[in-house]
Amino acid sequence: xxxxxxxxxxxxxxxxxxxxxxxxxxxxxxxxxxxxxxxxxxxxxxxxxxxxxxxxxxxxxxxxxxxxxxxxxxxxxxxxxxxxxxxxxxxxxxxxxxxxxxxxxxxxxxx
Numbered sequence: 001x002x003x004x005x006x007x008x009x010x011x012x013x014x015x016x017x018x019x020x021x022x023x024x025x026x027x028x029x030x031x032x033x034x035x036x037x038x039x040x041x042x043x044x045x046x047x048x049x050x051x052x053x054x055x056x057x058x059x060x061x062x063x064x065x066x067x068x069x070x071x072x073x074x075x076x077x078x079x080x081x082x083x084x085x086x087x088x089x090x091x092x093x094x095x096x097x098x099x100x101x102x103x104x105x106x107x108x109x110x111x
């Protein structure tokens with residue numbers, strides 16, 4: 001079969017079907033639905049919601065409060081350890097027997 005015969009055969013072989021007037025809108029709707037369902041798009045939307053001005057200020061306030069609460073607990077724990085170390089050093093300087101009792105008391109208080 002040469003090229004002219006092939007073109008003639010292909011010219012006769014046409015499928016005639018009525019075109020759906022809503023085909024293009026259905027295709028674009030399907031593309032939009034698939035884009036909306038993609039994980040990258042969901043992450044981007046969540047990030048946009050998080051950074052929106054209405055939510056950014058309360059989120060920043062919550063972060064500041066969380067940092068302050070954590071710093072407070074850490075500070076109290078550090079202060080308690082420092083006082084225990086000072087008490088241990090003082091008791092060992094004054095009375096070695098009292099030092100061992102103080103160590104036992106400190107160990108009991110940390111449990």
